[in-house]
Amino acid sequence: MSGKAGIKDVARLAGVSVGTVSNVINNPELVSDDTRVRVRAAIEQLGYVRSETARQLRAGRSRIVAMLVLDLANPFFAEMAKGAERALRDVGLGVMVCNSAGSPAEETDYLSLFAEQRVRGVLVTPADTSGRSVELLRARGIPFVLVDRSLPADQGCSVSVDDVLGGAMAVRHLVSSGHRRIAYVGGPTHLAQVRDRFAGGLDAIRESGLADDALMSIDSDRTDVAAGRDAGARLLGMSPRPTAVFCANDLLALGMLQSLYAAGVRVPHDIALVGYDDIEFAAAAAVPLTSVRRPAARIGRTAAELLLAETDGNADDDHIHQRIVLRPELVVRDSSRSAALVVDR
């Protein structure tokens, strides 16, 4: 009675044809009342579970949407995934959340997996910046929406946040607080997000009439808390020491905070700190973290909706791609408040 029963077994037990069983499941209104009851009973008795696999084979596409993110352990992406998952479950689609860990190679692997699985579509935050991943998806005809990454509207849908603006907001805030030597802690430079935030920061520097080298870049190959600690160690060795640090995400900022704290450097008194994403834990940090907020759940949900719009376009491909760019928002907390301002509030 375990998972071995097929539709044929049900049909035999109920004394009908397989077609009728299929109709009971998918088009109950086509079947007479008593037959329906009989078939339902047989299904129950055998513990029949229809094979989505076979179903897909016939239908040509699956009921699963894949989501590929840069780092599942980053609450920002976890939140984003949750947003997308909710929207997709609402329409009965399954979600497969995967983690490229920022590696283009892993990403390619996963995209192949998705292609083989004939997934309904893909929500992807590409680790590969060369556009190869997008090409791959297009070449294979897999519907996709880029998440947390922008794309010209003629090339596909995308939902992103204006990271150049976000970077500018962060640095503008620091400059206007009087800082003139600011460090930027980024992750792997092949990530567009990392580069954009720096570019925005540089814009802010220039518009203030400062020299480019007022913004010093500290590179890192990862974007997690440990990387933030490492970057902190390097920062402490710099001379002259920057008076403010802008981190490409909150994980880095939290690690940085730990490093600074351990070295007896006070935040914001000695060094001001600004993060990015405004994850839930930023507000609860040792020194509540100023951060550039991005609406994670909304990004995920919106991306899912775009994918659905593209996918459900059962009409004659009249779908037009959309490029949605959301605005980030600066949330100022203690980590970047000058003493005067703190008193001030």
Next chain:
Amino acid sequence: MSGKAGIKDVARLAGVSVGTVSNVINNPELVSDDTRVRVRAAIEQLGYVRSETARQLRAGRSRIVAMLVLDLANPFFAEMAKGAERALRDVGLGVMVCNSAGSPAEETDYLSLFAEQRVRGVLVTPADTSGRSVELLRARGIPFVLVDRSLPADQGCSVSVDDVLGGAMAVRHLVSSGHRRIAYVGGPTHLAQVRDRFAGGLDAIRESGLADDALMSIDSDRTDVAAGRDAGARLLGMSPRPTAVFCANDLLALGMLQSLYAAGVRVPHDIALVGYDDIEFAAAAAVPLTSVRRPAARIGRTAAELLLAETDGNADDDHIHQRIVLRPELVVRDSSRSAALVVDR
């Protein structure tokens, strides 16, 4: 040339039979050199991607393992998922991470989805405590490993942490620091984890000769940061006010910390605080959080390995289930250090 080409098209183009194409892909050594080259070229030219769907249909099972966790937004589970994912990817299996959000109903939905998908196996942290989920899996013959939840070894594999011990460690620590009125902030009581940690706490209370009501339970219906803040508000209204709080996880503890801080209650001076899980953000909190550490990634990895062992048992079902229980570890930080101890260090 897009995702439309099937194995037949490849066969036709290469001038061979479909069986041969299949062999080129799966048993290259059976095919002569020149044929192999020709077929490979045809595959390349057509952009052929084999349909995992059809493959599965024939094979009867898929190459996907499902993982169902209580809360993807909780870094503990995210880390666990990462550990499992790594182990499974290493053997070429895909992972589908899903989020029951602690809801038994969602859980049932997902289990049905998994059954229909004929997944290779399931790693599940059950939200349903009644054992119905386990029964369901067994009835459908789906290999599974319980994660973060224990099970008698004759009923299936499980990897968990001794939460009763963990709860006891936390409360013992508080009691030995002199606390006599301790609040326990739990999540939904249908979660075994929540109950076990309380039970352990109660053990610790009793072994110290205190009355049961020295441990007061504050219930909550969720286990996130916001719920922690709510619980904080309720705690502040209690009188006499507890001198220590043990939270069922770090998210609750961080929320609690925010509430207390906002109300001007000092931690640990006025109230000591202990969390559970020791997520990465516990150490970076406003007041570094004492927490009961659980090895998230290791739990995930171990569970994946158990599932593989069960699944690969191509032999005659000689698999014996294992019940693995890991020991938690108390990590003491500032949030529970008495003033004397802080000076002391």
Next chain:
DNA sequence: ACGATCGAATGAAACGTTTCAATTGCGCGC
């Protein structure tokens, strides 16, 4: 009472693979 109409059920094709028994061609030993 007869064809038309309609609801209900059927049976077979199709989806894209893998697998396996059968076939083919070929060099070899005798």
Next chain:
DNA sequence: GCGCGCAATTGAAACGTTTCATTCGATCGT
């Protein structure tokens, strides 16, 4: 020159569904 064995290839069945043209009865209008 004959049968053998071997390597390479083939063709068809099977996996479990959905779909659709067809069949079967029965009811209906005239």
